[in-house]
Amino acid sequence: xxxxxxxxxxxxxxxxxxxxxxxxxxxxxxxxxxxxxxxxxxxxxxxxxxxxxxxxxxxxxxxxxxxxxxxxxxxxxxxxxxxxxxxxxxxxxxxxxxxxxxxxxxxxxxxxxxxxxxxxxxxxxxxxxxxxxxxxxxxxxxxxxxxxxxxxxxxxxxxxxxxxxxxxxxxxxxxxxxxxxxxxxxxxxxxxxxxxxxxxxxxxxxxxxxxxxxxxxxxxxxxxxxxxxxxxxxxxxxxxxxxxxxxxxxxxxxxxxxxxxxxxxxxxxxxxxxxxxxxxxxxxxxxxxxxxxxxxxxxxx
Amino acid sequence: xxxxxxxxxxxxxxxxxxxxxxxxxxxxxxxxxxxxxxxxxxxxxxxxxxxxxxxxxxxxxxxxxxxxxxxxxxxxxxxxxxxxxxxxxxxxxxxxxxxxxxxxxxxxxxxxxxxxxxxxxxxxxxxxxxxxxxxxxxxxxxxxxxxxxxxxxxxxxxxxxxxxxxxxxxxxxxxxxxxxxxxxxxxxxxxxxxxxxxxxxxxxxxxxxxxxxxxxxxxxxxxxxxxxxxxxxxxxxxxxxxxxxxxxxxxxxxxxxxxxxxxxxxxxxxxxxxxxxxxxxxxxxxxxxxxxxxxxxxxxx
DNA sequence: CTGTTAGCGCGTTCAT
DNA sequence: ATGAACGCGCTAACAG
Numbered sequence: 211x212x213x214x215x216x217x218x219x220x221x222x223x224x225x226x227x228x229x230x231x232x233x234x235x236x237x238x239x240x241x242x243x244x245x246x247x248x249x250x251x252x253x254x255x256x257x258x259x260x261x262x263x264x265x266x267x268x269x270x271x272x273x274x275x276x277x278x279x280x281x282x283x284x285x286x287x288x289x290x291x292x293x294x295x296x297x298x299x300x301x302x303x304x305x306x307x308x309x310x311x312x313x314x315x316x317x318x319x320x321x322x323x324x325x326x327x328x329x330x331x332x333x334x335x336x337x338x339x340x341x342x343x344x345x346x347x348x349x350x351x352x353x354x355x356x357x358x359x360x361x362x363x364x365x366x367x368x369x370x371x372x373x374x375x376x377x378x379x380x381x382x383x384x385x386x387x388x389x390x391x392x393x394x395x396x397x398x399x400x401x402x403x404x405x406x407x408x409x410x411x412x413x414x415x416x417x418x419x420x421x422x423x424x425x426x427x428x429x430x431x432x433x434x435x436x437x438x439x440x441x442x443x444x445x446x447x448x449x450x451x452x453x454x455x456x457x458x459x460x461x462x463x464x465x466x467x468x469x470x471x472x473x474x475x476x477x478x479x480x481x482x483x484x485x486x487x488x489x490x491x492x493x494x495x496x497x498x499x500x501x502x503x504x505x506x507x508x509x510x511x
Numbered sequence: 512x513x514x515x516x517x518x519x520x521x522x523x524x525x526x527x528x529x530x531x532x533x534x535x536x537x538x539x540x541x542x543x544x545x546x547x548x549x550x551x552x553x554x555x556x557x558x559x560x561x562x563x564x565x566x567x568x569x570x571x572x573x574x575x576x577x578x579x580x581x582x583x584x585x586x587x588x589x590x591x592x593x594x595x596x597x598x599x600x601x602x603x604x605x606x607x608x609x610x611x612x613x614x615x616x617x618x619x620x621x622x623x624x625x626x627x628x629x630x631x632x633x634x635x636x637x638x639x640x641x642x643x644x645x646x647x648x649x650x651x652x653x654x655x656x657x658x659x660x661x662x663x664x665x666x667x668x669x670x671x672x673x674x675x676x677x678x679x680x681x682x683x684x685x686x687x688x689x690x691x692x693x694x695x696x697x698x699x700x701x702x703x704x705x706x707x708x709x710x711x712x713x714x715x716x717x718x719x720x721x722x723x724x725x726x727x728x729x730x731x732x733x734x735x736x737x738x739x740x741x742x743x744x745x746x747x748x749x750x751x752x753x754x755x756x757x758x759x760x761x762x763x764x765x766x767x768x769x770x771x772x773x774x775x776x777x778x779x780x781x782x783x784x785x786x787x788x789x790x791x792x793x794x795x796x797x798x799x800x801x802x803x804x805x806x807x808x809x810x811x812x
Numbered sequence: 813c814t815g816t817t818a819g820c821g822c823g824t825t826c827a828t
Numbered sequence: 829a830t831g832a833a834c835g836c837g838c839t840a841a842c843a844g
Contacts, residue, residue, distance in 0.1 A: 217585035221531060222821035224522045226836050232568070232588075239554045245752070249550045253540045256569040265588060267533070267568045268557040284518035286837095287533075287566060395755070424758045451546070454696065455756055457725045457732075523837035527820045587821095 229289055232265045233478055236279070236302065237294040239270040245420070246449035250467030251294055251316055251474075258475040266475075273297055276305045283311055290478045292316060296327070298366055314478040314491075316470050318366050324490065326481070328473035330447060331494040332367050335463050336374025338499055339416045339444050340382075342461070346414075347508035348442060349384055352405040354398065354417035354426065358390035367447065371418055387412070391422050398422025402429035413508050414442040420452055427456070438506030445504075447497055458503030466495040530590055533566045534779055537580070537603065538595040540571040546721070547750035551768030552595055552617055552775075559776040567776075574598055577606045584612055591779045593617060597628070599667055615779045615792075617771050619667050625791065627782070629774035631748060632795040633668055636764050637675025637717070639800055640747050641683075643762070644715045648809035649743060650685055653706040655699065655718035655727065659691035668748065672719055688713070692723050699723025703730035714809050715743040721753055728757070739807030746805075748798055759804030767796040 224230035235255050237248065252268070259266040267288060271278055273295070279302060283291070289312065293302055296317030303325070306313045315327035336353075343351055353375045355361065356368040372388060379386035387409055389401035401422065406412055406429070415426060423445060427437065435441045437458060445453060445462040453460040473493050480486035525531035536556050538549065553569070560567040568589060572579055574596070580603060584592075590613065594603055597618030604626070607614045616628035637654075644652050654676045656662065657669040673689060680687035688710055690702040702723065707713055707730070716727060724746060728738065736742045738759060746754060746763040754761040774794050781787035 217582070217587070219526075219821055220586040220588050221522050221526050222836090223823075224836095225520075225526055225821080225838090226823050228836080230522060239558065244550060244554065246547065246550075249545060249547075249553075252550075252553065252569065253545060253571055256571040257540065260571065265568045267566045268553065270554055270557040270561070281518070284516075285521040286518070287521050395758075395760070421755070424756055424760070428758055451722075452753070452756060454722070455725055455753060457696075457729055459696070459725070519839095520837050523820090524839070525820095526822090526837080527839050529820080 229482070230287060231263060232267060232288045233259060233475070233482075234267045234269045234282070234288045234291040235294065236269050236271060236291050238273050240272050246451050247447075247465045247467045248294065250449070250465070251471040254468040254471030255292060255475045258472045259479075262476075262479050264479060274301060276301050279305055280309070283309060289482050290314075292474050292478055296366070298363075312478065312481050314474045314481070316474045322492070326477050326491045328470045328477070328491075328493040328495070330367070330465060330470070331496045332370035332447070333374035333377070334494070334496040335446055336371045336416070337378040338496060339446050339463055340375060340378040342499060342501070342505065343414045343416070343442060343444065344382060344384075346442065346505060348414040349508070350409055350411045351379065351384065351387075351414045351416065352402075352409070352412050353386065353388035354391045354401045354405070354415055354419055354422055355388055356390065356419055357392055357397075361390060367418070371446065375416065385409075391417075391419050393419060393421040395422065395425035395428065398425030398427075399429045400425070402426045406433070413440075414444070414505070416444045416446060418446045418448070420445065420448050423452075423456065423460070437504050440509050442505040442508075450500070453500070453502060456504070461500065461502045461505035463497035463499050465497055469495055530783070531588055532564060533568060533589045534560060534776070534783075535568045535570045535583070535589040535592045536595060537570050537572060537592050539574050541573050547752050548748070548766045548768045549595065551750070551766070552772040555769040555772030556593060556776045559773045560780075563777075563780050565780060575602060577602050580606055581610070584610060590783050591615075593775045593779055597667070599664075613779065613782050615775045615782070617775045623793070627778050627792045629771045629778065629792075629794040629796070631668070631766060631771070632797045633671035633748070634675035634678070635795070635797040636747055637672045638679040639797060640717045640745050640764055641676060641679040643800060643802070643806065644717070644743060644745065645683060645685075647715075647743065647806060649715040650809070651710055651712045652680065652685065652688075652715045652717065653703075653710070653713050654687065654689040655692045655702045655706070655716055655720055655723055656689055657691065657720055658693055658698075662691060668719070672747065676717065686710075692718075692720050694720060694722040696723065696726035696729065699726025699728075700730045701726070703727045707734070714741075715745070715806070717745045717747055719747045719749070721746065721749050724753075724757065724761070738805050741810050743806040743809075751801070754801070754803060757805070762801065762803045762806035764798035764800050766798055770796055 298320045361368045376386040391397040391401040453462040599621045662669045677687045692698040692702040754763040
């Protein structure tokens, strides 16, 4: 036949096999949450798809925009979707169920039992952060969360991580103090000062609000304190790049974003190929503790 | 016919029209260059594609991996590609030309005349940065570049921006001083100290090496200087998020990444639809100057 | 202008 | 074993 340079047309193949070997990554761009962590999802999902001879398309749809999602799915281009930035009550999930369309989640919804997902183990992450500080001798530890509104609307990470924080503190007979906080330096500054007013003996803060960090550090500096000699700061669910941008570089619990992207993608492909286990896959991965320069032994009295 | 719920199958359509309405974004993941700026390319390319009823697939191939690129193109899934992270001598471009496959560049190659591209106007950006500082009264200004090796291998931005810096300085009868610099805080620290040793009267530094910034700030602080009162720092070709993470927030020239992603994508689609102008499109966009807290009037002697 | 038909490039089935 | 024919779902070209 054609000895050289023949390549099957993937469209024609897809037309007859009913399988395009294309999957979509659903990531809302409007959610303001597009950071390095999300970029890790995207790149690792793309890499993983390629390894399995799949193509990954990007659908940057708003979470609420189920009309367009339905339309895209019905085009028939993709075999399944990976959902990012999952909300507790996520209209996209209802649609996918209704259409009986294959999907996996990166993140968790409210009906956690019924779906496959890969997510950060926020509770464990909070515990690891607290434990790290306790081992350094800290007993007065504060937590700076996301804004109150996010917590109230059931934003999973904000809820979960606070649970982990409170659990671990109480398990050690320590008082858990926390503040909600706007996602900007001013918010961090205010939250930090509030916490110090509530407990002047505070020697450490854990936060998962990256944008608030400069403000927190500012507030600490204004106390005349130096990090990490006088005060410790631990960033949780962050990305290495931002941790390394601070002075001193931040001790952090880095999000397992590469692993999560890979897991979500592989699981979806398994479903499509029919090689998945029967049980739904629930992968909870803890963050990686990386001790950099912002945490140290508690200051002597 | 079918009153409700009929959607054309896009694969079948593509098979007959010879146009899948799918385009690919080529972005090398191994290049270590995956930052917020690149994320902006990806999201805006995806958004723009969607607006024109195109799908965007992600091909995270290594720059050198032309074999796999050829294979993917010959699959016939995509109508054209957008090339990111363009190298001056980029094997991908040769392949695309050889295959006569439609493409646009985000960035520039050596044969700038023959291809469509959208890129940052680095020369103008450097000039804007210098001008900003000159207007503040600074006359002793240093520049911290990327590593020497990147410069030597013809990494476009590193070359272009230095040209702009030197031009503008000499046009004002000022001495341009610069250092190459490893992409980490230690590199920034060393480069800053070198520059200060060479010219103790230095009052401002421009850098496009984001990772070096903490080190630069550290070196300034060790001089007993405060930013922006005693020393000014301007970050060029950066992204707002990192500028806002510093204390004080950095005056920066933010990359026009959204616009670039949009331009590259629209131009490719125009080519595919045959609605493009005959002339090759060369879009050079300057960065946006955003004055935050790291630049101020030169300190009095 | 509406209705019919051919064929895009494959995988699959059926016949040899 | 190898080979011919059919059809996936659509658009384009053509006939009425």
